[in-house]
Amino acid sequence: MYMKKTFLASVIALALFTSCGSDNGGVSTDVVKNPATGATEFPEMKFEKTVYDFGTIDEGVKVAYSFTFTNTGKSDLVISNATTSCGCTASDWPRHPVKPGESEAIKIEFNSAGKSGQQDKMITLSTNCEKSSVILSLRGIVNPKKTN
Numbered sequence: 001m002y003m004k005k006t007f008l009a010s011v012i013a014l015a016l017f018t019s020c021g022s023d024n025g026g027v028s029t030d031v032v033k034n035p036a037t038g039a040t041e042f043p044e045m046k047f048e049k050t051v052y053d054f055g056t057i058d059e060g061v062k063v064a065y066s067f068t069f070t071n072t073g074k075s076d077l078v079i080s081n082a083t084t085s086c087g088c089t090a091s092d093w094p095r096h097p098v099k100p101g102e103s104e105a106i107k108i109e110f111n112s113a114g115k116s117g118q119q120d121k122m123i124t125l126s127t128n129c130e131k132s133s134v135i136l137s138l139r140g141i142v143n144p145k146k147t148n
Contacts, residue, residue: 042130043077045069054140060113066105071098081126089121116144
């Protein structure tokens with residue numbers, strides 16, 4: 001009886017997880033095929049920098065930075081998701097296709113409240129580029145609050 005219940009629960013969970021899709025505003029992350037040649041033309045993200053060192057700050061200070069990039073590829077660039085390595089870091093990214101030659105920014109905010117010491121926060125972008133994952137890094141040192 002226990003095995004049947006466990007199996008049934010597993011089947012239901014699997015159905016729920018596989019039927020729930022991610023809605024990215026109706027923008028497809030499929031690559032674009034060139035109708036003349038049939039070749040796949042990928043977008044490409046070229047960043048000014050992929051690592052930002054905010055230096056040394058005091059605990060409780062918020063750090064904001066924008067990672068600027070240009071689509072140097074041949075097709076529209078779509079960022080379907082941006083995940084951060086912890087809840088203390090938030091990100092905002094373009095939710096629309098970035099045309100070839102256009103520039104945009106990934107905005108990052110790090111809240112140092114409750115943090116101290118060396119910090120290295122990663123932001124992982126899911127894209128429709130040939131290399132689908134891009135990792136950005138925000139790092140620095142947080143001085144702990146002084147206690148009296």
